[in-house]
Amino acid sequence: MIAVKTYYMVFAALLALTLVTTGAAFVDLGARWNTIVGLTIATVKALLVATYFMHLRHSQRLTLLFAGAGVLWLALLITFVFADYLTRGW
Amino acid sequence: MTVARTPEVLAHQFDDLEQQHDAANLGMWAFLATEILFFGGMFLGYAVYRSLYPEAFTQASNHMDILLGMINTVVLIASSLTVVLAVHAAQQDRRRALVGLLTLTILLGLVFLGIKSTEYLHKFNENLVPGVDFAYTGQNARHAALFFSFYFAMTGMHALHMIIGIAIFAWLIVAARRGRYTAIYNTPVEIAGLYWHFVDIIWIFLFPLFYLLGRHL
Amino acid sequence: MSNYLNVNYGVKSWLLTRDHKRIALLYLGAVTLFFFIGGAAAVIFRIELLTPQGDLVQAETYNKLFTMHGIIMIFLFLIPAIPAVLGNFLVPMMLGARDLAFPRLNLASWYVFVTGGLFLLGAMIAGGVDTGWTFYTPYSTVYSNSYVIATALGAFIVGFSSIMTGLNFVVTIHTMRAPGQTWFRLPLFIWSHYATSVIILLGTPVLAITIVLLALERLLGLGIFNPALGGDPILFQHLFWFYSHPAVYIMILPAMGVISELITTFSRKRIFSYQFVAFSSIAIAVLGFFVWGHHMFVSGQSVYAGMVFSFLSMFVAIPSAIKVFNWTATLYKGSVSWQTPLLYALGFIGLFTIGGLTGLFLATLAVDVHVHDTYFVVAHFHYIMVGGTIMGYLGGLHFWWPKISGRLYPEGWAKFAALVIFVGFNLTFFPQFLLGYLGMPRRYYAYPEEFQVLNVMSTAGASILGVGYIIPMVYFIWSMRYGPPASANPFGASGLEWQTASPPPTENFAATPVVTCEVYTYPSEHDRGANP
Numbered sequence: 001m002i003a004v005k006t007y008y009m010v011f012a013a014l015l016a017l018t019l020v021t022t023g024a025a026f027v028d029l030g031a032r033w034n035t036i037v038g039l040t041i042a043t044v045k046a047l048l049v050a051t052y053f054m055h056l057r058h059s060q061r062l063t064l065l066f067a068g069a070g071v072l073w074l075a076l077l078i079t080f081v082f083a084d085y086l087t088r089g090w
Numbered sequence: 091m092t093v094a095r096t097p098e099v100l101a102h103q104f105d106d107l108e109q110q111h112d113a114a115n116l117g118m119w120a121f122l123a124t125e126i127l128f129f130g131g132m133f134l135g136y137a138v139y140r141s142l143y144p145e146a147f148t149q150a151s152n153h154m155d156i157l158l159g160m161i162n163t164v165v166l167i168a169s170s171l172t173v174v175l176a177v178h179a180a181q182q183d184r185r186r187a188l189v190g191l192l193t194l195t196i197l198l199g200l201v202f203l204g205i206k207s208t209e210y211l212h213k214f215n216e217n218l219v220p221g222v223d224f225a226y227t228g229q230n231a232r233h234a235a236l237f238f239s240f241y242f243a244m245t246g247m248h249a250l251h252m253i254i255g256i257a258i259f260a261w262l263i264v265a266a267r268r269g270r271y272t273a274i275y276n277t278p279v280e281i282a283g284l285y286w287h288f289v290d291i292i293w294i295f296l297f298p299l300f301y302l303l304g305r306h307l
Numbered sequence: 308m309s310n311y312l313n314v315n316y317g318v319k320s321w322l323l324t325r326d327h328k329r330i331a332l333l334y335l336g337a338v339t340l341f342f343f344i345g346g347a348a349a350v351i352f353r354i355e356l357l358t359p360q361g362d363l364v365q366a367e368t369y370n371k372l373f374t375m376h377g378i379i380m381i382f383l384f385l386i387p388a389i390p391a392v393l394g395n396f397l398v399p400m401m402l403g404a405r406d407l408a409f410p411r412l413n414l415a416s417w418y419v420f421v422t423g424g425l426f427l428l429g430a431m432i433a434g435g436v437d438t439g440w441t442f443y444t445p446y447s448t449v450y451s452n453s454y455v456i457a458t459a460l461g462a463f464i465v466g467f468s469s470i471m472t473g474l475n476f477v478v479t480i481h482t483m484r485a486p487g488q489t490w491f492r493l494p495l496f497i498w499s500h501y502a503t504s505v506i507i508l509l510g511t512p513v514l515a516i517t518i519v520l521l522a523l524e525r526l527l528g529l530g531i532f533n534p535a536l537g538g539d540p541i542l543f544q545h546l547f548w549f550y551s552h553p554a555v556y557i558m559i560l561p562a563m564g565v566i567s568e569l570i571t572t573f574s575r576k577r578i579f580s581y582q583f584v585a586f587s588s589i590a591i592a593v594l595g596f597f598v599w600g601h602h603m604f605v606s607g608q609s610v611y612a613g614m615v616f617s618f619l620s621m622f623v624a625i626p627s628a629i630k631v632f633n634w635t636a637t638l639y640k641g642s643v644s645w646q647t648p649l650l651y652a653l654g655f656i657g658l659f660t661i662g663g664l665t666g667l668f669l670a671t672l673a674v675d676v677h678v679h680d681t682y683f684v685v686a687h688f689h690y691i692m693v694g695g696t697i698m699g700y701l702g703g704l705h706f707w708w709p710k711i712s713g714r715l716y717p718e719g720w721a722k723f724a725a726l727v728i729f730v731g732f733n734l735t736f737f738p739q740f741l742l743g744y745l746g747m748p749r750r751y752y753a754y755p756e757e758f759q760v761l762n763v764m765s766t767a768g769a770s771i772l773g774v775g776y777i778i779p780m781v782y783f784i785w786s787m788r789y790g791p792p793a794s795a796n797p798f799g800a801s802g803l804e805w806q807t808a809s810p811p812p813t814e815n816f817a818a819t820p821v822v823t824c825e826v827y828t829y830p831s832e833h834d835r836g837a838n839p
Contacts (some may be wrong), residue, residue, distance in 0.1 A: 002174075002288070004175070006170060007174050007175065007178075008171075011167065011168070011170075011171045015164060015167065017119075017587075018163050018164060018167065018230065018297075020297035021162050021297075021298055022123065022156065022302065023307040024302075025156075025298070025301075025302035025303075025304075026305045028135045030798065033142060033146050034302075034304065037151060037524070038297075038298035038299075038302055039298065041298070042295050042297070042298050043192030045291075045294045046291045046294050046295065049287050049290060049291055049294070050096065050287070050291065052174075053170050053171075053173070053174045053287045054283075054284055054285075054287045054288075059115075060112075060300055061179060062116065062481065063115065063116065063119050066116065066119040066120055066122075066123050067119060067122070067123065067510065069123055069505075070122065070124070070125075070127060070509070072127060073123075073126075073127060073130075073135070073509045074134075075125055075132035076596060076597075077127070077130060077131075077134055077513065077549055078130075078133070078134050078137060080135070080139075080541075080545075080597070080599075080612075081134060081138065081545045082141075083609070083611075083612050083615065084541070084600070084610075084612040085138060085141065085142070085607040085610045086454065086607045087610075087611040087612060088608070088609040090609070090611060101410075102405060102406070103399075103404065103405045103406040103407070103408065103410060103483070104408075104483075109482055109483070112482050112483045112595075113408040113409075113479075113483070116477075116478045116481060116482060117408065117409060117474060117475075117478045119658070120474045120477055120508055121474060123508060123509070123510040124470055124474075124508050124509075124511070125512065125539050126512075127509060127510075127512040127513050127516075128512035128513070128515055128516050129516070130513070131512070131513045131514055131516035131517060131520070133522070134545075134546070135520065135542060136548075137533060137537075138539070138542055139531075142539070153329075155658075161573060220527065220528075220529055220530075221526070221527025221528050221529050222524075222527065232530060232536050233536040235530060235536065235537075236529075236530060236531065236536075236537055236538065239523075239530070239531055240528045240531075243519070243520065243523060247519070252501050266451075273780055
């Protein structure tokens with residue numbers, strides 16, 4: 001289903017992104033943007049692993065639902081808790 | 091060689107191999123969803139304290155060995171590659187390649203753990219292990235201690251998951267050598283692979299969060 | 308006739324079984340044992356509360372008693388009971404399957420459960436825990452001189468058992484339904500167990516990691532939850548309640564699934580608005596994750612977060628109310644048969660309604676400020692957990708007992724026990740609403756004189772309730788030897804489980820049934836012009 005060549009390309013992309021994210025850390029973009037860049041690159045890498053290595057590309061919708069639900073619920077946890085911390089000082 | 095119903099690999103509760111495979115796949119993804127929330131609780135704690143004590147966290151991060159961290163990231167990514175190639179080999183009935191690739195995966199995993207142990211040892215020698223031996227020389231030692239508490243808790247939990255993964259692959263190698271995994275039936279290899287990729291993904295996030303804060307300072 | 312009970316004998320055939328039905332009975336034994344241990348703790352502290360002074364036990368001992376009562380009842384009884392006993396037995400059968408998707412995982416889950424339970428009991432025997440089942444920091448991590456880590460580890464282990472069961476159910480329901488069994492042809496028991504399993508999978512891991520962090524903090528003196536070291540105790544509460552609030556829906560949804568089955572069977576009428584009841588289970592599961600902050604109104608969390616949580620908590624009552632309305636509408640003009648399972652179902656509806664409404668009072672932020680940590684809260688959750696869940700459990704146990712054991716229980720004694728339980732329950736817990744409203748704090752072993760009468764009533768009720776629980780134990784065991792043999796479908800119920808023998812053969816069905824219509828159909832429906 002997924003060609004071996006694709007696996008190698010994804011691998012190369014992951015290596016490249018690792019180098020990029022490490023390098024980006026040495027550039028001063030301000031704390032907020034450094035964080036955003038770092039997390040964005042990490043997310044892209046994670047999506048590459050999930051889509052190609054974990055075969056989500058060719059999975060049933062139900063599988064995507066399960067994976068998505070986990071991520072969504074974590075986002076829910078983080079969002080609601082931060083809503084507390086961010087509004088305590090108001 | 092095709093068998094209409096391969097009884098020795100079809101469990102009695104399932105009607106056919108496809109149902110069995112779907113169930114196993116879904117089961118592993120359900121488990122991985124629980125793992126997202128399991129690690130997620132620690133990611134939340136890290137995020138909260140990083141937002142509360144940004145400077146202390148940034149300075150603490152500078153104590154991490156970025157080279158070792160990067161090498162470990164590359165090692166894990168490589169091990170994910172060997173895993174997908176192993177699954178591919180199983181799907182093509184290439185038993186020797188399967189065993190070889192699984193072995194390579196374990197070796198890469200052990201390299202990761204070796205490097206991690208080295209890092210832990212360094213931290214111990216630098217008195218940066220909260221609760222065991224902690225004497226931080228920078229400012230905001232209490233807040234830096236939180237950074238290191240999360241570092242050890244999260245990478246430690248990650249390492250524990252890797253050890254379990256290695257054990258699972260070792261088991262699979264034993265079965266693979268006996269020819270248990272073929273083009274018709276290789277589900278255990280596939281779902282063990284899913285687990286391993288997940289553990290890789292966790293590290294993909296741990297690396298920037300702990301090693302790459304404010305390197306420009 | 309060979310059935311799953313007599314197909315082979317011997318301890319090994321039970322302890323190494325992969326049959327979901329036998330595993331269900333293994334769970335039945337374990338949860339029953341834990342229930343009575345948890346109950347014993349309650350007996351002791353209810354006796355203490357007969358007098359305003361703390362005179363039976365020391366303060367620390369009292370703290371340990373209510374803590375162990377809560378931990379045992381929640382983790383070792385309320386969470387596992389219906390899913391692991393009735394769910395394990397019935398889910399495959401209701402789907403026309405031979406077993407769950409992962410039978411060995413199922414057996415493993417029982418061993419994990421028992422191991423965790425032994426950890427908890429061991430911690431109790433070694434000296435117990437006095438933190439309350441909520442383990443709030445920094446008391447649990449720094450100041451308590453009790454077996455916090457052992458207890459926390461026990462809960463951690465039991466949590467894994469729960470996850471294993473939930474995972475098994477979800478996968479089974481998705482992949483092993485009978486031919487023709489679309490989602491809207493499933494029994495509502497299945498829908499509620501599916502929703503429960505979703506909650507288990509998404510919530511329990513957060514409790515697990517919270518316990519890990521708690522244990523590490525206590526062991527190593529970390530500061531994650533310790534304000535003296537820069538940590539935040541409220542972070543602990545967020546992590547704790549993110550699971551523990553949905554956990555109450557883990558405890559009630561399976562019971563609601565039972566009630567749906569009982570109401571339809573004993574009014575011989577299809578459930579009013581099946582789809583709404585099915586979706587309401589999913590709605591409860593989802594909405595239940597948005598409201599945990601209502602346990603933390605006075606903790607120090609942001610007032611604005613409190614307001615949002617209060618507002619959202621109102622919504623989670625809606626799907627529950629929908630169920631109550633639909634059950635009532637099902638009974639209306641039904642052909643009602645006043646047998647024991649229905650008595651429990653009716654008790655559930657009434658008591659759950661009271662418990663649920665008082666939950667709305669608590670969700671109202673301003674009211675909660677006054678009744679938080681009082682007996683009002685204690686009464687609220689006991690109305691739901693005991694008046695609700697335990698009634699549902701007992702109703703289900705009676706309903707499916709003929710299927711499980713192949714015997715009929717004695718109807719006269721069963722009705723009597725149900726009545727005793729109902730009276731005992733209300734006498735125990737209604738006074739507690741009054742006590743809480745009047746200001747008596749919870750978790751106190753001594754109280755002002757003016758609260759004594761209500762406390763005495765409550766303790767009297769508890770002793771009646773205790774007797775009420777023992778009676779079914781006795782006659783269920785009695786029936787296994789002396790009860791009249793049961794037919795395949797003694798109650799004329801619908802559902803695939805009733806189309807095979809009582810007790811069923813190991814493989815459940817001789818041939819996989821094919822489903823061609825919705826599940827709740829009764830012959831007399833045609834006479835009343837309802838949908839065929």
